[in-house]
Amino acid sequence: MANGRDFYAGSRAFEWLAMLVGLPxxxxxxxxxxxxxxxxxxxxxxxxxxxxxxxxxxxxxxxxxxxxxxxxxxxxxxxxxxxxxxxxxxxxxxxxxxxxxxxxxxxxxxxxxxxxxxxxxxxxxxxxxxxxxxxxxxxxxxxxxxxxxxxxxxxxxxxxxxxxxxxxxxxxxxxxxxxxxxxxxxxxxxxxxxxxxxxxxxxxxKSYNRVKHPQGQALDETTKYLIFQGPPLEQVIQKITVSIFFALFLVIIVPHFPITYLTEEKFLNETPWLSQMFYIIVATSVVRSKYYHAWLLGEAVCNAAGQGFNGFTSGGQPRWDLMSNVDIVRFEMSVNFRESLETWNKTTQVWLKSIAYDRAASHKTLLTYILSAIWHGFYPGYYFTFLGGALLTVAARSVRRSVRPYFQTSKPISVFYDILSCLATRVALAYIVFPFILLESMASLKVYWNFYFLGHIIALLAIFVLPIVLPPQTKSGKSSSAENDQRISSASDTSCFSQATASFS
Incomplete structure (x- = not known):
């Protein structure tokens, strides 16, 4: 059967040059x-x-x-x-x-x-x-x-x-x-x-008409001129440079960590469990370079045209992150699931929030995830990821409510909790995201079965058992079982949107 590039409808005028540089x-x-x-x-x-x-x-x-x-x-x-x-x-x-x-x-x-x-x-x-x-x-x-x-x-x-x-x-x-x-x-x-x-x-x-100065001052002509001129060229060059870096990373590094290796017998039967998990983390991490490259290049094009003004910093300087789709450093170093979702595919999250989450009368989280999955397409792996993401979203929320207060007694303990949370987030993201890249249902189930669906089981325990063992504290420091039950039963509907959107493309 012919592959997709045999059906490619775009121009082939530079196919000879593409072959020279080794790109499709x-x-x-x-x-x-x-x-x-x-x-x-x-x-x-x-x-x-x-x-x-x-x-x-x-x-x-x-x-x-x-x-x-x-x-x-x-x-x-x-x-x-x-x-x-x-x-x-x-x-x-x-x-x-x-x-x-x-x-x-x-x-x-x-x-x-x-x-x-x-x-x-x-x-x-x-x-x-x-x-x-x-x-x-x-x-x-x-x-x-x-x-x-x-x-x-x-x-x-x-x-x-x-x-x-x-x-x-x-x-x-x-x-x-x-x-x-x-x-x-x-x-x-x-x-x-x-x-x-x-x-x-x-x-x-007239982009300057959309926002107010942080100090409430009227915009002077100098500030309006800065906004009118668009972001500094240095910012555009910086984004292009980082985009090129990730393009090279995509070409040189990513082929060494194919996601299809997860389904091979050698991986499933001969590789130690910890090594399997480590490989999944690496394979799902390096593939993100594809998105970083495309998003940063697209943002650079918009900024070069003068687009992207998004208000002012606390110091009164123009911000140019309206077109930003990802905060790479915050995403890669995020200490919890919520922060990961807030910093990934941000413009799509705003779209989902504006037409789905904010308008749904009930089942906001579920409906938002379903819309996001349909928008992405119909590979079974997408639905494994989005439905699993919904489960982990609620589980992470439950853990944060029940466990985090016990680690806020001192700064060192709080930092220790953040480190553990960061590592757990890396593992959870890899566990839930790999089907999105693997695409097929049987292949994804095969890997999950190899892990005994441990991630899903832990998530369910965190949602339904953890609040009973460690009841979340109220503001007064005492737990309320009635309030607990209400929170658990409505968790899938009342979580904030940044926890509700797991858009991985």
Whole structure:
């Protein structure tokens, strides 16, 4: 059977060069497009600033460049984004605003799901780049616009949360604005997601209107000019450098730790248990370089165009992390499961929070995980990871409530607890994430059976037994069994969102 790259729809004009450097043509084209986008982003900021050209010009140029680069990288498959965007736009402007947002989400997920299923037929288990990646980002965009438009047309101001007020849209975008948002070249290939209002303020050069100065001062012209000019070039260069480092790491180091080794008889029957666990930790850790490389490069492209303003530091300096998808150092050194989730795929977490978790009447955590799993696709390994992630989320919360207070009596003991928690988090993440990379159900079950499902058993004990043995303390220092029972029974519904979203792609 032909592999996925035999069906690759993008340009093969540089296939000879891709062979010389030893990269598959799909990956080579992706790099070409991103570095072209990086160069054009610099030109875009310098030649077409919002004080010299109209928003329509900036929209048009960003749209056309995105379509050209998208066609180069994905060929005729770029038509899927056109069709997805067109259908969504028609629904937004023809259906009652009271239900329009749900219709857009349903149709977008249905269309994306059909692409995921189609991919399974020609590249099962493969990693060939195709339109499903940009379609995942486009699904986030059209659904976020629809929900924000619903908030603006069908809900009163007093019923909106602070986040909903920030993203609310009061009138339907024009065709140019909408498709520029879907196709703008800075975030077409792999994101990061930028919400519609943030994109419009960037196009109009009014990002400074979105936030207040930390000291409550009026923004002076110098500060506005700094924001208008975009982030310092040094920040862009730093992100490109780190992205290149992880690209080299991906090419040189990752092949030495194949995830498929987990299913081999030598690993399962001849490797000591601790060595097995260590290998899983290493294999799932090094593969993250793929995401670090792509996300940092995408963020650099956005920053080079002037995007990314996200308020001010406590010292009053502009922050440029609006487009940040990951905090690498905090993630790798996180001392608990919650911190790991807060620092991973951050823009997707905001999307899940804004359209699922904040709006669900009940079973918030479960519904959020289900949406995230469907958005990723239909490999069984995804569902092992997301459902297992939900279980570990609640278990980690239970452990923190019952155990942590006993380690807060002194600074050394607290540090010791953090070290143990950090190590436990590394093991838990590896245990729950490897099916996401392995993909197949039987292979994942085979590995879990080899570990006697110990991680799942410990998680269940932490949820249902630990609170009985070590009841969580109230603020007064005494435990309350009634409050305990209520917390346990509702844990899957009331955990904060940063504990509820385990988006690993």
């Amino acid at each position: 043509i799909d990956q080579f084209n992706f790099l070409i497009c991103q570095f072209i986008a990086l160069m054009l982003a610099i030109v875009y900021k310098k030649v077409l600033p919002p004080n010299k050209v109209t928003p329509q010009v900036r929209h048009t140029v960003a749209l056309l460049i995105g379509i050209v680069l998208g066609y180069f990288c994905f060929g005729h498959q770029i038509s899927h984004l056109c069709l997805l965007g067109t259908i969504s736009y028609i629904i937004m402007n023809s259906i009652n605003p009271q239900i329009m947002h749900r219709g857009v989400l349903f149709v977008a997920l249905l269309y994306l799901s059909s692409l995921h299923l189609l991919r399974l037929t020609y590249d099962y288990g493969g990693w060939t780049l195709d339109i499903t990646g940009p379609a995942m980002i486009a699904t986030q965009k059209v659904s976020s616009v629809a929900f924000s438009l619903h908030d603006g047309l069908a809900r009163s101001e007093e019923n909106l949360s602070l986040d909903q007020k920030r993203y609310v849209i009061r009138q339907s975008p024009s065709v140019l604005e909408f498709f520029s948002y879907i196709f703008h070249f800075q975030g077409l290939m792999c994101g990061p997601l930028m919400f519609y209002n943030d994109y419009i303020t960037f196009i109009e050069g």
